[in-house]
Amino acid sequence: MNAQFKKGALELCVLxxxxxxxxxxxxxxxxISEQMTVATGTLYLILRRLKEEDxxxxxxxxxxxGPARKYYRLTEKGxxxxxxxxxxxxxxxxxxAVLI
Amino acid sequence: MNAQFKKGALELCVLxxxxxxxxxxxxxxxxISEQMTVATGTLYLILRRLKEEDxxxxxxxxxxxGPARKYYRLTEKGxxxxxxxxxxxxxxxxxxAVLI
DNA sequence: AAATACTATATTGCAAAGCTACATAGATAG
DNA sequence: CTATCTATGTAGCTTTGCAATATAGTATTT
Numbered sequence: 001m002n003a004q005f006k007k008g009a010l011e012l013c014v015l016x017x018x019x020x021x022x023x024x025x026x027x028x029x030x031x032i033s034e035q036m037t038v039a040t041g042t043l044y045l046i047l048r049r050l051k052e053e054d055x056x057x058x059x060x061x062x063x064x065x066g067p068a069r070k071y072y073r074l075t076e077k078g079x080x081x082x083x084x085x086x087x088x089x090x091x092x093x094x095x096x097a098v099l100i
Numbered sequence: 101m102n103a104q105f106k107k108g109a110l111e112l113c114v115l116x117x118x119x120x121x122x123x124x125x126x127x128x129x130x131x132i133s134e135q136m137t138v139a140t141g142t143l144y145l146i147l148r149r150l151k152e153e154d155x156x157x158x159x160x161x162x163x164x165x166g167p168a169r170k171y172y173r174l175t176e177k178g179x180x181x182x183x184x185x186x187x188x189x190x191x192x193x194x195x196x197a198v199l200i
Numbered sequence: 201a202a203a204t205a206c207t208a209t210a211t212t213g214c215a216a217a218g219c220t221a222c223a224t225a226g227a228t229a230g
Numbered sequence: 231c232t233a234t235c236t237a238t239g240t241a242g243c244t245t246t247g248c249a250a251t252a253t254a255g256t257a258t259t260t
Contacts, residue, residue: 008104016200066236100116166207
């Protein structure tokens with residue numbers, strides 16, 4: 001799996017996964033891992049960045065199967081950003097198709 | 101234009117542009133600029149890298165309109181690489197589509 | 201003759217983002 | 231009590247595009 005392709009696109013994937021329902025980090029890692037290899041820890045960096053920029057907020061929920069889970073929820077700003085980024089991505093893919 | 105999306109994909113674009121005919125750096129920059137913004141100089145780094153790894157070789161041709169042009173030609177290794185990378189890209193795009 | 205602009209190649213320093221490896225920690229099964 | 235699964239998090243590295251800049255040939259304008 002080409003690591004360079006992922007740059008930027010992973011952020012969009014995380015945001016998109018959160019549009020339907022709140023999820024915690026490990027859960028997101030598992031969902032995205034079904035489509036591509038993603039290193040443990042990679043998503044936590046993205047999630048921290050998204051939180052710093054107020055695209056998501058978080059809350060803790062205790063778990064019976066291990067440590068507490070930190071859930072991530074899209075903010076209004078995050079929803080707008082997800083939309084923009086998705087449009088940009090689809091446009092980008094079309095432009096690449098022209099060149100290859 | 102999201103700079104992160106370009107990582108890796110630009111290399112594929114350059115390789116793909118060379119599959120039909122040899123081209124020089126400035127010419128490639130102009131062709132790719134029709135689809136996306138790309139900074140002057142960016143492609144020269146990619147081209148140097150591609151040459152170091154024997155995906156392309158080069159030859160100089162004098163020009164009436166300015167300095168000599170350095171043409172880039174795909175090697176057999178480069179053709180194989182372009183094919184692999186293209187397949188990987190198309191697969192990647194499909195997987196992202198599942199996630200968003 | 202000098203300044204400007206277009207064509208053309210190339211390098212330097214910077215920033216973004218994923219990867220590897222590692223650290224921490226609760227719960228549970230053997 | 232050790233291993234394993236769940237779960238979050240950090241440090242250092244690498245790759246790669248960008249901005250800025252340098253160099254240089256040719257042509258046109260002032």
